[in-house]
Amino acid sequence: MAGKSDKREERQEGITVKKSENFSEWYTQVVAKAELADYGPVQGTSAFMPNSYAIWERIQEVFNKMIFETGHRNAYFPMLIPESFLTKEKEHLEGFSPEVFWVTHSGDNKLGERLVIRPTSETMIYSFYSKWVRSWRDLPLLLNQWCNILRAEIKSTKPFIRGSEFLWQEGHTVHATKEEADKEVMMILEFYRKLSEDYLAVPLLVGKKSESEKFAGALYTTTIEAMMPDGKAVQAGTSHNLGQNFSKPFDIKFLDKDSKLQYAWTTSWGIATRLIGALIMIHGDDRGAIIPPRIAPIKAVIVPIYKTGEEKEVLAKAREIKSALATAGISVILDDRDDRTPGWKFNDHEMKGIPVRIEIGPRDVKEGKAVMVRRDTLEKKSVSMQAISASVADLLEDIQKNLFAKAKAALDASITITDDYGQFRQTIENKGGFVLSGWCGGQACEAKIKEETGATIRVIPFESKDVRQKCVYCGKKAEQNAYFARAY
């Protein structure tokens, strides 16, 4: 074993650091070597390579199904936003202006009014909605767009996790009442939870943001929050009730059933390609990425093994397996490159994280079997050819469950509960993870904690059943519980 890993390092192939020893470097290597992303020429930009873009397309597939079934439709809106739109909602402007890219020229001509490249599309989309909404019969208006957005990131960019340009979906809906908007916000949050936990196998904390962490311009923000193995949190998705904060400046009004003119209630919600970064961080191991089966674009790879003269027989069987799996609806590739040895292919597909590998060689052909290897535990199992589709299908479900269970255990283990500020600081500084504490609800305490420890309130649970006695910072009576953490 030692000899093998030495050889690995010598050759500078594969992942050369351990996930547990240098997490940042490990992540950077996995992203590069699994061919997920490649750095662009401008800071914070990168190419989403086919291996990661295909995951994004799976996410789109799953999420589109959820929102289509509940009456939403996809649309697309312009990317260039006049400066005057952004300035209509004050909080929104203050939240976003430090990080927008400005367009100042069209061709050789200086523009009379500067344009921003969308950092989010509320203002653009609402300028359309004000024209499209006239009566209560136009409501609810339920649209979503899949697009790229730009937010200038000057420091600490990381592929998928934080960049100046990324891909996301942004849903923008208009409702007649606050109650309907509340319902929408919570329904979408549940979709996000389902997508993340049931498909990406990324376990979450779910709840509300504090006033200072909410979306700029929102009434309130709900969030799904994940924990990375290095103890830092990732905000994986947010769903906002914008109240009438945007409908008023953007003049989105409708005539209700009583012929009264009313301002509408709007929501917005988004998830981004950082989900891909989160699932790589959470599930990957020292050999590379592990893509959870239910979101994996390719679920199985067949590696044929043969000596010269045996290839016909082996390849014939390999193709049989391929079509059997394809018939069963399992997306599969046959790696029949003849310029690579089986060992090379094993390492390659493990690095890329394909959930199941099927090995078939002369021995197996003779016995009417094939070897099935699961990526998460690397466990091998010989299975009969007849039962191969069923065996692989079962194994994929098992891997999915195992990945989630492991990640859930890690999330639970990352949570420290304390009302003692000394222990709070120590935990944030040494171990990281979420710290669950009582909070008086005061922004002063929240700001002090951020300044002194770098931790922010990530999630306020919806139901604080056992509200803690005192605020972790000021010691006064706690109004609610909050999960604190440092975040990406």
Next chain:
RNA sequence: GGGGGAUUACGCUAACCUGGUAGACUACCAGCUUUGGGAGCUGGCCAUCCGUGUUCAAAUCACGGAUCCCCCA
């Protein structure tokens, strides 16, 4: 937000201190032989991050920029 380090071929690196021929391994291409955990031989292809300055001469020295990584907050 603050600090440190780095950048030479796809990748890892030598030459830098002391200015003067860009070298190795890997990858890639071709051929032959191989194939149950990163195969071997032979031949070939590919590089000094960008800009300015100093100099007869810059990978090397100086200044500016870009990017990446790490540490701290």
